[in-house]
Amino acid sequence: MKNILMEDFNGVIDGYRWNSYKDLLKPAFGNGCIADIPGQILANFGISTGQETKNHRSLMEGKHDHFIFLLLDGFGFSTIKYSLKKHSMKHLNNFADNSGVKLITSVFPSTTSTATVSYHTNMHPVEHRIVGYTSYIPEAGTVCNMISLTPLGQKEHCLLDNGYEMPWIEHHGTIYNKLQENDVNSIFYLPYAIRNSGLTRITGNGAKISPYYSVSQMLTSLRQDLSSAKGRTFHFCYIPTIDTISHKIGPYTQDTALEIESIFMLLEEQLIKASDLPEDTFISISADHGHTVPEEGQKIDLSVDRKLKSFLNTPVVGDPRASVLRVKDGMIETTMDYLTEKYEKYFIPVLSKQMLAEGFFGTPKSVNGDTSFLGDIILISRNSTSIFDSSLKLIDPGNQANTLIGMHGGLSCDEMLVPFFAREIS
Structure with a gap:
């Protein structure tokens, strides 16, 4: 991680700049974007996505029988830079020093609902059609929250219970559906509170849902699932706490830095050092977006x-x-x-x-x-x-x-630039 901080930052992101406004970034689809990750996860298991191009930038090498992906909500590069400069981030540095690290872009809008659907489906935003935290849905005749998939002010009335369907579900499905068709077992770990949310119901299709109450509990479940695995497995782990703290307290604070460090400490102690993991276990970590602080x-x-x-x-x-x-x-x-x-x-x-x-x-x-x-x-x-x-x-x-203090959705470097870590752990 220190190597990235020492590089010419402008040189790293020059390929991401929007020609019309050089201080803003454009999603680098096919050349270093979070939307490239699910396709490369599928490719790890030998599953063709039909999206390969000669300009496609590889984010990971080799093929692995057991693949873990951690999505750290709000884990933007600008937040990492602040944390490393202001606080001792021993466990984050340890993980980074033993990993391949790249800087990639979010999608647009750089927001959780849009990004996570791309992660779970291997679709670009224009294909899955969720482009924002809130959206006007003509079929519902109102503005809806696109994470819970409910009309604003009516959290108990999910659109999915009233006949609304995403147009891509039947013919495209999720990455878990594709993995299932190729004899790869998938487990989706997410907080207990959102296990039945509208977005979970459509994005988790084809995976075993494993809800958790704490990151420590999640990692315990993950290790147990790996140690008892039969055949090839994929594990998608969603952790929202960095984003929550960034929204409420701020992304450039000791609170957020300590949350990041605690996640990497638990990861090191409960997973990286585990002796009962199967051979050929691989882990990658990225984010959905970063944060900026409006005045x-x-x-x-x-x-x-x-x-x-x-x-x-x-x-x-x-x-x-x-x-x-x-x-x-x-x-x-x-x-x-x-x-x-x-x-x-x-x-x-x-x-x-x-x-x-x-x-x-x-x-x-x-x-x-x-x-x-x-x-x-x-x-x-x-x-x-x-x-x-x-x-x-x-x-x-x-x-x-x-x-909210920390916000996102736009095209600034703080919102758009996120890290990608990849390493073998067994």
Whole structure:
């Protein structure tokens, strides 16, 4: 890890920059993006994905019978840099010194719902169609939380229980379905509280769900599952605590650094040093996104802009750092001009179709069918700006999104750049 910190940082990320705005990054699909990881996991087990290209960048080498993947929510490179500079990170450094380490990009939006569906399905965002923390779902006639898959303010009413289906489920499925078809047993470890969430129900299909109450308990279950394994196995471990602390306390704090270090300490003590793991066990670790910290004076509530609201069909949805507008017929050009003139200092308005054509939601060959779920205009936050529509509190009074400290969803280096670790452990 120290080697990466000492490299020319700009040189490392030059290939990721957005040509139109050099301080922002573009998802590097096929050349170092988290969306490449599931395809390479499948390839580890000899399963072809049909996505290989001559430009495809390999993140891991060899084939292994037992593969562990840890998804550390919110484990961004900027948070790692802060932690290493300000705190003694003995266990993180130990793990990194014995691993291959690369820097890769998140997807866009750089948010959990979008990224995790890509992880579990080997699909680009334009294919799986979950592009934000909240989204307007025409079939439901309201704005929905895309992690619980429920209308805002109605957490007990999952869309899946009311006839709503993701269009890709039947024909594409998850990576676990593909592994199952190839005689690889999959186990998905996740916190007990979200074992039955809407997103878990669609992304965990084909895997054995193993809920846990603590990271220590999860690692105990993982070690037991490995030691008793018969045949080839894949283990997907989701740990949300770094993200939770980054949201509530901040990504650049001692609290977050200690949480990172505690995870790597437990990993070392309970797994790396274990003597009962099967031969040919491999582990990789990455994240879904990083965090940035918006300034209090740059939180923009678009619900108070009556002129803008007169142009829109629905409330502003998406994420505080990447928001989506649905515009009334014939008003897109007028809306773009208005946004550019009034809010140039705070965010960049871009036509959704333009971002789609430039590959922000996936490679051109993956674009297929209706793309109305992308809305009409995407607002990309500049610097330390965050964007809200407080009118959504009318239907979801408990929503605290505008009080979060760490935020994500946008294209800044802090949000987009994440690590990828890979190593054998037996």
